[in-house]
Amino acid sequence: MIWWVMIFCGVVTFFTRFVMFSDMAPKKLPDWSEDVLSFVPVAVLTAIIVPSVLIGADNAVEITDNAHLPAAILAVLVAWLTRSVLATIGSGLAALWCLNWLIF
Amino acid sequence: MSPTPSHPSRQQEFWSGVRQELPLQLGVAPFGLVFGVLGLAAGLTPLQTILMSSIVFGGASQVVLVQLWGSVPGPVVGASVSMINLRHALYSASVAPYLRALPLRWRLPLAYLLTDEAYAVTINRLRNETPGPFQHYHLLGTGTLLWVCWQITTITGVVFGATIPPEWSLEFAIPLTFIAVVVPILKRRADFIACGTAAVISVIGQPLPWNSWIILAGMGGIMAGWLSLRIMAGRGDA
Numbered sequence: 001m002i003w004w005v006m007i008f009c010g011v012v013t014f015f016t017r018f019v020m021f022s023d024m025a026p027k028k029l030p031d032w033s034e035d036v037l038s039f040v041p042v043a044v045l046t047a048i049i050v051p052s053v054l055i056g057a058d059n060a061v062e063i064t065d066n067a068h069l070p071a072a073i074l075a076v077l078v079a080w081l082t083r084s085v086l087a088t089i090g091s092g093l094a095a096l097w098c099l100n101w102l103i104f
Numbered sequence: 105m106s107p108t109p110s111h112p113s114r115q116q117e118f119w120s121g122v123r124q125e126l127p128l129q130l131g132v133a134p135f136g137l138v139f140g141v142l143g144l145a146a147g148l149t150p151l152q153t154i155l156m157s158s159i160v161f162g163g164a165s166q167v168v169l170v171q172l173w174g175s176v177p178g179p180v181v182g183a184s185v186s187m188i189n190l191r192h193a194l195y196s197a198s199v200a201p202y203l204r205a206l207p208l209r210w211r212l213p214l215a216y217l218l219t220d221e222a223y224a225v226t227i228n229r230l231r232n233e234t235p236g237p238f239q240h241y242h243l244l245g246t247g248t249l250l251w252v253c254w255q256i257t258t259i260t261g262v263v264f265g266a267t268i269p270p271e272w273s274l275e276f277a278i279p280l281t282f283i284a285v286v287v288p289i290l291k292r293r294a295d296f297i298a299c300g301t302a303a304v305i306s307v308i309g310q311p312l313p314w315n316s317w318i319i320l321a322g323m324g325g326i327m328a329g330w331l332s333l334r335i336m337a338g339r340g341d342a
Contacts, residue, residue: 002152005178009169009185010159016189018215020196021203029201036330037198038231039298041224041289043325044191045282046302047318048164048220052279054307061307068276075280079287085127088284089277096273 067099111236121226121245128221131281132250133257134274135163139170140261141268146170150262157258161251162219163278165189168315183314190319194326195223202230203240210240217247224285293336298329 019025053072056062063069075092082088112120136157143153148170160166165185172181195218203214226243261268268274290296302325309317 001178002148002173005169005173005181006152006156006159008182009165009189010161012182012186013160013162013165013189013192014216016186016192017196017218018212019193020200021211021215025200025204027204029197032330033197035333036326037194039295039326039329040191040194040198040322041227042286042295043298043302043329044194044318044322045220045224045286046299046325047191047306047321049279049282049286050303050306051310051317052276055310059310061310068273068279071276072279072283075283076287079284083288085281085284086130088287089130089280092280092283093273093277096276100271100273 067096067103071095071099111234112238114238114241117236117238117241118245121229121242121247122249124225124229125222125246125249128225128281128284129249129253131277131284132163132221132253134277135281136254136257137261137265137268138275139163139166140258140263141265142167142170143258144262144265146173148173153262154255154259157254158251160185161216161254162189162192163254164220180314187314187316188318191322192218194322195220195227198227199223199230199243202235203243206240214240214243214247217243217251219247219250221281221285222246222250228289292333294329294333297332298325301325301328 049072053068054061054063054066056066071092074095075088078084078091079088139157140153143156143166144150148156153170156166156169160169165188168188169181169185172184196215199218203211206214222243225246229242230239286299290299302321305324306317306321309320312320
């Protein structure tokens with residue numbers, strides 16, 4: 001059973017990535033599509049980031065007692081100031097480890 | 105001497121993709137390790153866990169698959185993973201104008217390699233740098249590096265996972281990777297509106313079935329961003 005679920009998920013994943021590359025996709029997208037698609041990275045990645053920072057194990061929003069939140073805010077500031085991927089990931093992880101060790 | 109057109113060669117495009125993708129592996133590598141651990145914890149065999157990383161090749165979908173596996177029926181697992189994956193159709197649409205002219209033998213592997221992190225790096229090159237005849241090699245570079253790193257770290261997680269202390273919170277590396285990608289591309293006021301809208305929907309949409317919040321938040325953010333762009337353009341202050 002797990003193999004079937006895995007293969008199904010693999011096929012679905014591949015086809016969602018391929019769908020607009022295929023010959024069935026419209027050859028020319030309308031003019032407004034460029035503006036619309038320019039929001040794809042920001043909107044979709046934000047939708048992944050925010051719940052993984054705010055939502056706890058019991059599917060509830062955790063604002064207090066959540067070391068991920070201040071660590072993520074610090075990472076946003078570092079990303080804003082340095083524009084460096086390494087500095088952002090490094091500072092966020094370091095902040096989480098310090099907070100967990102000190103307080104939580 | 106006649107001027108020669110100066111566009112990056114195949115090798116230059118490929119290696120610049122690899123180079124630009126490299127820093128993101130600081131986030132991808134821990135995620136791969138975590139997936140290796142989660143797979144075994146969910147009752148999959150080492151072989152199943154390792155092969156899932158090349159059959160599905162999608163970090164978030166693989167984690168959801170193993171987390172749901174065993175607790176909900178197979179078709180619900182499939183629906184959930186498909187919902188999480190719908191965002192790739194948006195990536196596909198956004199990259200397609202640059203790749204559609206390529207032969208199928210290129211479009212098939214490039215589609216397979218179109219992950220969050222490879223897309224995020226390559227779309228930047230496609231949009232903001234001079235178009236070149238070999239620009240698809242850039243996606244080949246970002247995608248291949250990510251694929252290799254994902255396979256190696258999955259295997260490492262399966263083999264050594266039991267020795268990684270959970271208090272290292274390695275799974276936190278993945279939102280950090282995306283923060284590092286999103287923050288620098290927030291430029292227009294409409295980008296901030298798209299970001300805020302997606303954030304709010306992704307939280308209030310949590311109770312919805314099959315993880316549909318992820319695609320609703322994505323679509324909501326895109327619509328809010330586009331509408332505000334239109335409104336501001338109409339007022340002349342975009």
